[in-house]
Amino acid sequence: MQKKYTVLMALMGLEIGGAETHVVELSKQLNKDGYRIVVASNGGVYVKELEQAGIKHYKVPMNKRSIPDMRKSYLLLENIIKKENIDIVHAHARIPSFVCALLKRKMNFTFVTTAHWVFYTGMGLKYLTNWGQKVVAVSDDIKDYLIKNYGIDRSNIFVTINGIDTDKFSPDKKGESVIKELGLSTEENRIVYVSRMDEDRSLVAEQLINITEELDKNIGKLRIVIAGGGNSFQRLKEKADGVNKRLGRECISMLGARTDINEIVATGKLFIGVSRAALEAMAAAKPVIIAGNEGYIGIFKEEKLEEAQENNFCCRGCELSTEERLKKDIVYALNELTEENINELGRYGREVIFEYYSVSKMASDCVAAYNAAWEESKYKRKNVLMSGYYGFNNAGDDAILLSIHSNIRKMNRNINVSVLANNPEQTKIKYGVKVVNRYNMISVLNSIRKCDMLISGGGSLLQDRTSTRSIIYYLSIIRCAKLFGKKVMLYANGIGPVTKQQNRNLVKNVVNKADIITLREDNSLEELRNMGVTNKNTFVTADPVFTLDGISREKAVKMISAQGIPLDKPIVGVSVRNWKDSDRFLDDFAGLCDRVAEELGRTVVFVSMQVPNDAVVSRLVQSRMKNKSYILKEDATPFETMGMIGVMDFVMSMRLHTLIFAARQRVPLVGFVYDPKIESYLQKFDMPSGGSVNKYDFEKSFEIIKDISINRKSYVDRLNKSVAVLEELAEKNETYLINLLGE
Secondary structure (H helix, E strand, C coil): CCCCCEEEEECCCCCCCHHHHHHHHHHHHHHHCCCEEEEEECCCCCHHHHHHCCCEEEECCCCCCCHHHHHHHHHHHHHHHHHCCCCEEEEECHHHHHHHHHHHCCCCCEEEEEECCCCCCCCCHHHHCCCECEEEECCHHHHHHHHHHHCCCHHHEEECCCCECCCCCCCCCCCHHHHHHHCCCCCCEEEEEECCCCCCCCHHHHHHHHHHHHHHHHCCCEEEEEECCCCCHHHHHHHHHHHHHHHCCCCEEEEECCCCHHHHHHCCCEEEECHHHHHHHHHCCCCEEEEECCEEEEECCHHHHHHHHHCCCCCCCCCCCCHHHHHHHHHHHHHHCCHHHHHHHHHHHHHHHHHHCEHHHHHHHHHHHHHHHHHHHHCCCEEEEEECCCCCCEHHHHHHHHHHHHHHHHHCCCEEEEEEECCHHHHHHHHCCEEEECCCHHHHHHHHHHCCEEEEEEECCCCCCCCHHHHHHHHHHHHHHHHCCCEEEEEEECCCCCCCHHHHHHHHHHHCCCCEEEECCHHHHHHHHHHCCCCCCEEECCCHHHHCCCCCHHHHHHHHHHCCCCCCCCEEEEECCCCCCCHHHHHHHHHHHHHHHHHCCCEEEECCCECCHHHHHHHHHHHHCCCCCEECCCCCCHHHHHHHHCCCCEEEECCHHHHHHHHHCCCCEEEEECCHHHHHHHHHHCCCEEEECCCCCHHHHHHHHHHHHHCHHHHHHHHHHHHHHHHHHHHHHHHHHHHHHHC
């Protein structure tokens, strides 16, 4: 039976605001679900609502950054945690998180935080922010922000939503009390705006006030109700009073901070706002214009859903709000939309809330974070160290890193994963993983000493075609791990070619001592056996990237479009790499790309899997082409690259992981062979070869490509069959790993 925790919610205050409302609704739902909830804050208008729900509140001055107030908060929280026998401390905002993190050092509680917004990280504030054992982020873009700015392990972040009480915010509410209070008329075209009235939150409120007189000329019987308090309230009220005076009536009602937001929202014909306020209005079945300080989305309807969800209805990254945009949408909504149109927008908005933004889902997301953090506190964590060709701006190898890392954490969140990588700071920030500098041997040895298991792989680590130094490095890491008595797994390795006899002997001696070996193809097993490796715990699985997912098609289309790549014709992805004596091949390959553009009517887009090397070669091929072509952005993550490949018609590639990305996305492909592994995987995919880079017939290659363009569906059908097998095999890697780690 799942433990029903006693949870302390620690936040700055309980005045009007999206984060504050989030905590109130979360606390009430968790309380309803059987968890014991205690809240600590500086107090505010929502204290009464919590206490009416049977939730105890303690006043703690966590709204101030001064040393005396933080010290007082520290002592008060220490007493509360002891007195209430708190299991989990859930902190919201920077000051509560900082104080609770200090307490965590001396007290035995599980520590979780929620990121409701993005924080300023300058002036050392980044280093005063503590995100606890697990973090709940209220949107995917905040999750990305946490990874990029704080290097938080992505597996420690739980994405939730701003859950809305659909009984409290309902079309059944009529707002009678507010109608009576303000003397509102049923004939008015009423706009409701709700937001905190602080200087960094009230841009749209001010724009709305500024355009009121123009709106009044275009819209009959206009009435605007603005709710919310803050440091800009008085200034905006004076401005609104001036408008009312010029119009000779109260057109704008400035209500200040209120707790009866549901009643206020119920009075409106049109709602304007962002974030939680917009979602509450949608739950009340009101048509909504999403606009705020960070941007403008406009009238919410079905085609705006994904854009709004990407930034949690906060407009981050959207075009800025302007008075002209706002005026245009308001006039359209109130003058041109029929009652049927308005009802349809309201109905759809409420459907979205039920499907994506229920309070119960928000609570269950938090409980998942609590459970993971609790288990982590209760049991000794296992430590896994990953060794591979990571952090070299190679999308294929970084995709391997992300695949292995995420699969381990999905199977067991109580495993701590660290990665030996080049460019450790960049790798940590870009992918949100714990990184050790692979060239700092003291750090490497310490990491090996502390780990329970070493994973070597995946990819072609054990080969000497590029250099002997490389194979010596990876074998030395394995040997050190065994000397320290650690378990070792070679994870989905591609073996060879190993050409020098002394290197073959080294591979045999070291690899035979591994606890388990999984290989990504049969050729690698044959190569190991030829070198004399007799290890019985050797299994052929598949490349871990067959478990990786790309970004959604909608996001990928946006990314491609944002790079100036036209979408009027099907896109063909092209992936080339430098190779010895490849100059003539690249020259002829440019001619092949031109034929694809001219005769097949495709847009050629180059995909750089290793930066900057592949980008240099891509530009070289581009320079030899007659037709215009494009290169995808070089700093894309593997998730983004895979998603963008998923938009393509087909792919022509020298790179193995470009082929794997395409296969995973069921995009037909043709490979150009510079290494036996390419030929091996083309056979696995049941996809055609364009020939060897040293021996090719581009006339024959073009006929193959032409057939793919004509009979694309049949190639997709072949991929569906072949790749499903590889995806199933790839999942076995984690089974072998978990079994070995648990022995």
